[in-house]
Amino acid sequence: MNPMAGQAPAIALSGIDKRFGEVRANSNVNLAVASGSVHGIVGENGAGKSTLMSILYGFYEADRGTIHIHGNQVRIRSPKEAIALGIGMVHQHFMLVEPLSVIDNVMLGAEGGPILAKGEAQMRAALAQLAETYGLVIDPDAVVGDLPVGLQQRVEILKALVRGADILILDEPTAVLTPDEAEQLFVLLRTLAAQGKTVILITHKLNEIMAVTDNVSVMRRGEMVATLKTAETSPAQLADQMVGRHVLLDVSKGPAKLGPVRLSVEHLIIRDAHSSLRVKDVSFEIRAGEILGLAGVAGNGQSELLEALAGIITPTLGSITLDGQDLITLAPTPAERREQGVLHIPEDRQRMGLVPAFSAAESMILGFQSDNAFGTGPMLSTAAIQTHTAKEMDLYDIRPRDASLKTAKFSGGNQQKIVLAREIEHRPKVLLVGQPTRGVDVGAIEFIHKRLIALRDAGVAILLVSVELDEIMSLSDRIIVMCGGVITGERTPETTSDRDLGLLMAGVTERAA
Amino acid sequence: MSTPIELPKWADVSLVPILAVIVAFLVAGLVVLGIGENPVKATVLLIQGALGSGEGIGYTLYYATNFIFTGLAVAITFHAGLFNIGGEGQATMGGLGAALICLNLDFLPWYIVLPLAILGAMALGALWAFIPGYLQVKRGSHVVITTIMFNFLAATLVVYLLVNVIGKPGSMSPETRVFAASAHLPYLHEALAYFGLKIPKSPLNLSFVLALLASAFVWITVWHTKLGYAIRTVGHSPTAATYAGISIGRITLISMAMSGALAGMLAVNEILGVQTRLLLEFSSGYGFIGIAVALMGRAHPVGIVLASILFGMLYQGGTELSFEMPRVTRDMIVAISGLVILFAGALDGLIRRPVAGVFARFLKSGA
Numbered sequence: 025m026n027p028m029a030g031q032a033p034a035i036a037l038s039g040i041d042k043r044f045g046e047v048r049a050n051s052n053v054n055l056a057v058a059s060g061s062v063h064g065i066v067g068e069n070g071a072g073k074s075t076l077m078s079i080l081y082g083f084y085e086a087d088r089g090t091i092h093i094h095g096n097q098v099r100i101r102s103p104k105e106a107i108a109l110g111i112g113m114v115h116q117h118f119m120l121v122e123p124l125s126v127i128d129n130v131m132l133g134a135e136g137g138p139i140l141a142k143g144e145a146q147m148r149a150a151l152a153q154l155a156e157t158y159g160l161v162i163d164p165d166a167v168v169g170d171l172p173v174g175l176q177q178r179v180e181i182l183k184a185l186v187r188g189a190d191i192l193i194l195d196e197p198t199a200v201l202t203p204d205e206a207e208q209l210f211v212l213l214r215t216l217a218a219q220g221k222t223v224i225l226i227t228h229k230l231n232e233i234m235a236v237t238d239n240v241s242v243m244r245r246g247e248m249v250a251t252l253k254t255a256e257t258s259p260a261q262l263a264d265q266m267v268g269r270h271v272l273l274d275v276s277k278g279p280a281k282l283g284p285v286r287l288s289v290e291h292l293i294i295r296d297a298h299s300s301l302r303v304k305d306v307s308f309e310i311r312a313g314e315i316l317g318l319a320g321v322a323g324n325g326q327s328e329l330l331e332a333l334a335g336i337i338t339p340t341l342g343s344i345t346l347d348g349q350d351l352i353t354l355a356p357t358p359a360e361r362r363e364q365g366v367l368h369i370p371e372d373r374q375r376m377g378l379v380p381a382f383s384a385a386e387s388m389i390l391g392f393q394s395d396n397a398f399g400t401g402p403m404l405s406t407a408a409i410q411t412h413t414a415k416e417m418d419l420y421d422i423r424p425r426d427a428s429l430k431t432a433k434f435s436g437g438n439q440q441k442i443v444l445a446r447e448i449e450h451r452p453k454v455l456l457v458g459q460p461t462r463g464v465d466v467g468a469i470e471f472i473h474k475r476l477i478a479l480r481d482a483g484v485a486i487l488l489v490s491v492e493l494d495e496i497m498s499l500s501d502r503i504i505v506m507c508g509g510v511i512t513g514e515r516t517p518e519t520t521s522d523r524d525l526g527l528l529m530a531g532v533t534e535r536a537a
Numbered sequence: 538m539s540t541p542i543e544l545p546k547w548a549d550v551s552l553v554p555i556l557a558v559i560v561a562f563l564v565a566g567l568v569v570l571g572i573g574e575n576p577v578k579a580t581v582l583l584i585q586g587a588l589g590s591g592e593g594i595g596y597t598l599y600y601a602t603n604f605i606f607t608g609l610a611v612a613i614t615f616h617a618g619l620f621n622i623g624g625e626g627q628a629t630m631g632g633l634g635a636a637l638i639c640l641n642l643d644f645l646p647w648y649i650v651l652p653l654a655i656l657g658a659m660a661l662g663a664l665w666a667f668i669p670g671y672l673q674v675k676r677g678s679h680v681v682i683t684t685i686m687f688n689f690l691a692a693t694l695v696v697y698l699l700v701n702v703i704g705k706p707g708s709m710s711p712e713t714r715v716f717a718a719s720a721h722l723p724y725l726h727e728a729l730a731y732f733g734l735k736i737p738k739s740p741l742n743l744s745f746v747l748a749l750l751a752s753a754f755v756w757i758t759v760w761h762t763k764l765g766y767a768i769r770t771v772g773h774s775p776t777a778a779t780y781a782g783i784s785i786g787r788i789t790l791i792s793m794a795m796s797g798a799l800a801g802m803l804a805v806n807e808i809l810g811v812q813t814r815l816l817l818e819f820s821s822g823y824g825f826i827g828i829a830v831a832l833m834g835r836a837h838p839v840g841i842v843l844a845s846i847l848f849g850m851l852y853q854g855g856t857e858l859s860f861e862m863p864r865v866t867r868d869m870i871v872a873i874s875g876l877v878i879l880f881a882g883a884l885d886g887l888i889r890r891p892v893a894g895v896f897a898r899f900l901k902s903g904a
Contacts, residue, residue, distance in 0.1 A: 336779055359782025368780070376780040381773045386766065391781040393766045402762050 032095030034059040034191055034222035035080065040089035042075055049075040050086070051246045057191075057239075059094070062213055062223040064233040064254070067243035068266055068437075068465030073226050076243070077193050081113050082106040093191070112184025116196040118176055122169030127151070129168050130183050150186050158215050160185075174205035181212070192216065193224045198232060199462075202321045203493065203526040210236040228466065230259035231494070242266055267467045275473045278481070280501045283312030284347075286485035287333070287366075287454045292342035294328045294509075302328040303339070304509040310454070310485040315476065317500030317517075318489045321529050325509035326489045327371055330458050333487070334368040335361035346454065362391060367447040369440075371458030371489065377443040380432035384422070385413040387431040388446050420445040421471070437468030444472060448479060455479060458489045473499060493522050507531040544893055550840060554833055556888050557881040558847065564880075565873040572864055579858060579865060586857025587850035593857065595725070595739025601842075601849030602741070602806045605748040607827025608845055609755050610799035612836035614680075616759055617792035618772035623669065623684025624800040624824025626691035627662040631801025632808045633695055634661030636713055636815035640703060643717035650720045655747075655805050662801015663794040665691060670793030674786040680793065688824070696817065703815070712816035722809040742810035744802070748845075751799060752838035758795075768792050800824060829878035832885070844881075848874065 033056040040053040050072045057063045067073045078084050080091070082100040091098055093109050100106050103113075120129050127147060136143025148164060155161045162178055171179070177197060184192055194213075198206040213223050213236055225237060233240050234254060241251040242265040250265050264270055287310045294303035303325040310316045320326050332339045335351075335358040344351045346364055355364045362368075370376040378387040389398050389409050398412070399405040413427035420441045422434070431439060440460065447455065457476065461469045476499060480486055490496050496503055496517075503515045505528035513528040544553070566576030587597045607624045614621040621627075634657035642650050669683035698704075699711035725741045759765040771778040771788045778785055807819045830848060834840030855870030880888065 334780070335782075357782055358780060362782060370780055372776075375774060375776045377777070379770055379773045379777050382769070389766075390770070390777060393763055393770075393781065393783075399763065402764060404761055404763050404766050406761065 032059070032092070033057055034061075034094060035224075036092040036095075037076070037080070038090050038092075040076065040079060040091075041087045042072075042079060042084060043087055048246050050079070053089070053243075053246075053248045055241055055248060055251070057222055057224060059222055060217055060220045061238040062217045062225060062236055064225045064227065064237035064240040065243065066226075066228060066230065066233055066240060066262060066266055068228075068467065071243040071266070071465075072246040073243050074195070075246075077113070077195065077224070077226060080106065081111060081193065107187050107189070110188055110190045111193065112181075112187060112189025112191070113193045114177065114180045114184060114195065114197060116199060118180055120168050120176060120179060123167065125165050125167055126162055126171075126179050126182075127164040129179055130164075130186055132183075134187060147186065151182065154182060154185055157219065158185075158212065160212065172205075173200045174202070174208065177201070177205075177209065178212075190220070191222045191224070193226070195226045196228070197225070198227065198229065200322065202529055203522060204530060206232070230262050233262065234259060244268055263466055275477060275498045277477045277499075280315075280480065281313045281483075282501075283314075283483055285309045286312045286347060287487070288343075288345045289333070290343045290345075292329070292332065292344070293340045294325070294332050294337065295340045296328065296337075302509055303332070305342075306506075306509075306511055307342075308504055308511065308514075310487055312453075312485050313480055313483045314501045315480050315486040315488055315499050317496040317503040318487060318506060319493060319496045319503055319525055319529060320489075320491070320506040322491050324506050324529075326506055327458070329506070330368070330371065330456055330487070330489055333361075333454075333456050334358055334366065334370075358391070359394075362450070365451065365453030366456065367450060367452035367454070368456040369443050369447050369458060369460060371462070373439055373443050378431050378439055380430070382431050383428045384417075384431055384434065384442060385409045385427040387442055388413040388416060388427075390446065392446070392450060416442075416445040416449060419449075435465070436463035437465045440464050440472065441468065444475060448475065452479075452484055454485045454487070456487050456489075459491065460488070461490075461492065461495060493525055496525070497522070505529055544889070544896060548892065548896065550835055550837070553885070553888050553892060554835075554840070554844070554881055556892065557833070557885070558877060560888065561873070561876040561880040565876050568869070568872065569865065572869075574862055574864055579862060582861050583854035583858045584850070585854070586861075587854030591737035592739050593853055595737060595741040596853040596856075597846065597849040598745055599739060599741040599806070599811075599849070600852040601845040602745045602748045603803050603823040604826060604830045604845035604848045605752060605842055606799055606803045606806070607823050608830030608834060608841040609751055609838065610796040610824075611827045611831035612834065612838070612841055613755060613759065613768070613799065614792055614796045615831060615836040616765075616772045617768045617788055618775070619670075619789060619792060619796075620681050621666055621669075621684050621793060621796045621800075622681060622825070622828060623666060623687045623797075624803075624827045625820045625822070626684070626688035626824070627665045627797040627800035628803040628807075628820040628824050629688075629691040629695055630665040630797075631658035631662035631804035632815050632819060633691075633698065634658045634801065635804045635808050636703065636716075639716040639720040639809070640713060643720040645719065647719040647721075651722060651809070654720060654809055655802070658801045658804040658808070659798035660801070662804070663798040666793040666797025666800070667790060670790045674789050692818075695815070699815065699817065705814075710816075713814045715814045716809075720809065721813050722805065724810070740811045742806065744806035744810045747802065747805060749842070751802065752842055755799075756838040764791065800827070826874070826878070829881065833877075833881040847877070851877065 035057040037053060037055040040050050042050040053076060065073050079086050082102045082105050085101060091100060098109055127144060131143060131147050136146060151164055160178060160182060162175060168176060168179060197209060201209060217223055227233060237254045239251060240254050242249050242262060244266060290307045292303055292306045296302050306329060318326055328337065331337045333344060335356060346366060355361050374380060379390065398409050410427045417425045422438050422441045460472050476486060488499055500517055503517060504511050505513050505525055507529055508531055512531055512533050569576040569579045587593055610624050611621060635654045638654040638657040642653060665687055669680045669687055672678045672683050673680045696711060703713050704711055705714045722742050722744060725743065726736050726738050728743055729736055759768065767783045767788050770781060770783055771785050775785055803820060803823055808815055812819060826848060830841055830844045833844040851874050858865050859867050859870060
């Protein structure tokens, strides 16, 4: 490598190969990350990003290839060795103990001996030091579970830094953040880089790559297909590189042909199982042939609203009407809602939309299991559901085309297509859609968006709940924003901006900029 | 972090349990060695006792019948994500149900009284599981706790009834009178003799055929009916079940009742087939070993039948072994069964992980 140590890249991976059985997760991957830079890695699900980072963090060892850290060749056999080499990782799902305080969490695994007091004193000093250097201010005695998500993420970053990380890997860090929190994270990442830390950012959001990285590498099917200077590329170019063909990032859609009011929600009040108020007096309506976007940071009542509309939870007060008929009394259960044509693509496909342990064919009939098309009387015909699924797999290009494969073995995008196919094929009048593209790759996102638009053009009333502002902006005909269980504003995509929506999502109701 | 590698299905359902049994026998062999007997000879005696004669096979299958019923009972609740450990109590109540029919109606011809008695066994067994199910659905009391409590309730209820209500008048022992011949479920050697086939005498009776039918019924119900789909959905993912419009409460009640009915059928074998009277403690632990059978059989009827035959062999072969080798007592046999349960059920991962490791290495070098 470069003999001048100061200029050696922080990380140099060369010729990395990793196989899992038949699958080549990484093949001949080369990557150089300059010291003191923010380096983005993009790629579809299954492109090999996570495998590569797991190799770097010592979860796996590569079958072939070498790793150099700051010019020295190393072997990384466990996360412990990675930490010793100054590599820190912030996982997408936080590894925090919520009932414990910040200092307890930061110390976990680095207590400094059986007596806590001494280690704790050292840790407090270290935290104070970090707060000063990077502006990472946080109350060490706050209980982690009480902190907003953005601050919880800070605790994760602190955990890595306190252990001496000078290379920080962040896996999809903004998935859970508000636009504002994401902005703050980017400022922090820039500060870290300016102070000489090296940051690797794994994301599928191309706007983030453009906003914060110096360089970006694109992975596709286990290979590193391009490494570019961010300033010299564009989101469109990156998307094409990721998929290997031309992708339409902007959804083209014609003007809405609005029909009569389909679904009408009035003064809806929802309490959860602990009888705390989740949705407070929400009213809106959706017309046939319209997509109503519902934006908001996760956990502000959208999920409860969606479940109440689908019949899964019963609202405390208020009315839900479909074509003028009261659904709460007429069709109180999910099964009855389905019969009325209110279909639901749930937010969490793993826990609700599918049964991961079932075959694709079995997941394909979830919610329609009593349908006589799938077996007469009490019987369930395996042949019938397999044939049905094979047909849907062709129509929706679900891969692999194996109806008896376990649902869990499909990629996120293909799992979502199973749910999508199932709900669309049962001819919805109203389609409730929650986070349709969460954890879904770019190619599948394009497909799902096109299907939703086609459905809207066919006269279906669609409620789209998403935390992705891009998605809300490009698909919706109208947008409402929820914060703290109330609707904080209604906009049209033409008359609003990310910033405007961001403020509404944060509960700032007076119209800004 | 070790890479999780899934085992091929054949290895999961056959190789792992077989290895578990071998390990259990090796450890049991050490125990036998410890008391100064030859473990190889003991194993041979055990297998000979279980399978070496027609009579031995008859006994083995007779014991297996009990395990099939209780194993299926546990398995069906596994599929619904429930854990019914009240097989003992449900079987006891099944005995009461069968006895009440027989004591009152055994003047009727066999083709009326026997089906009624079987239904009586199933009905009271089902009731005894339905109530804990109901308490869980309506009151949130966990079935693991309530079913085990219901074991005690069933035992004391039957003692009370045998002593004070339905016991044989003038008898000191807490048991009913012997049912009339029309209420005896025929032994298999009797049934086959009717068709001119001669097999050795044993307590093996037509319940074994019922057990095989019950296995087929469970297989069809769980994997090939809409109800089974609903049961498995609730078992794998209650949230997905709610989303799909499946009532978790209803499925809990149905699967508990089915489970109790299956456990109650143990009484068909013991009370209608062998004892021909109701007495105390005829369920003698079969209800609990059913849990191990269901675990070892991976909650699949084929696996359960095989695991039941294995436990039947242990029971029968063990009895023979303790005759031949007096130093190997009845309790030793219980200990060996315990080891099989330990390795096949509780310490499953102990076997599975190394096997998965071998497979992973094999796949790697093969690829």
